[in-house]
Amino acid sequence: MNRKGQEEIVGFALIIIIVAVILLVFLAFSLNKPEKEDLENYVVKGFLDATLAYTSECRDERNFEFISIRKLIGDCSQGFSCYDGESACEILEKDLKGITEESWDLTRYDGYEIRVLKKNQSIIDTIKEGNITKQSKGYMEEIDGERVVILFKAYY
């Protein structure tokens, strides 16, 4: 009887210790979980607004002025070239790639993609970096009321 009682106590103590260890491991794990960067809509919108306002190296053939990315998209969709003969689409692609690469830190976010579409058809190659994950925030802007849109999506 004495021995049976002692065995019960030891067994119960063991269960308590195991449960406590599991709880502590779970606690440590939940406290050390790395915090993921949250992404707000206005960050994505702000990025796209700043991108569209960027003054490119392309000069307008008609008035020789340096044109913004917004205007460059319009020119590219119509197949225009810059004053120096370089294609508007080539400069657009180079600038969009450079701006996204320098603005989005892929150690903080999972990835991004940027597309320029005319009537749902891409007019430049899709710019894509990192991983496409389930969580994303995107923003789309229509250019000059035509059916040309720029679409940016950031994955986090």
Added chain:
Amino acid sequence: MKNNKGQLKIQQMAFMLIAITLFFVLVGLFLLSFKLSSIRTQATLLEEESARGYANKLANSPEFSCGDSFGTAEVNCIDADKLMTLKANIDDFEELWGKGITNIKVIRVYPKQESGECEGNLNDCNIITLKESSEGFGASSIVSLCRKEVLEGKSYDKCEVARLIVNYEDWRE
């Protein structure tokens, strides 16, 4: 014999009570730390939100904002010329930011420039610092950094992509 058995029963119950108390204390500690960590996360999020709010407020304040000068009225746009004037007269504007802001920095991200603090000339540098400290919660937002440039005797608008970094510290603490 009967006395011994009774003692053993009491001992058994005492062990049980200690074990159950220990168990509930551990569960309580677990729940408490979980709750505390969520409160801490919420506090951090609120501080970050304040810093972000300050970043947006600064970008749209008359001392920074481009207004309608560059056709970027609806964009978070910073006038680089205003910023350089502000930097040159920084002592006169100390009260403009309020007590909470500890750091204000604008870093040009595209096109890539040589790294360094801008002193008068904006062409070969990438950082404009108005206030510097690493204290408080930092927030950044992508903005347009615009200025007037002259080419072949004609002025034109040049807008680049920059990052506005603001650190905010709750000074009431």
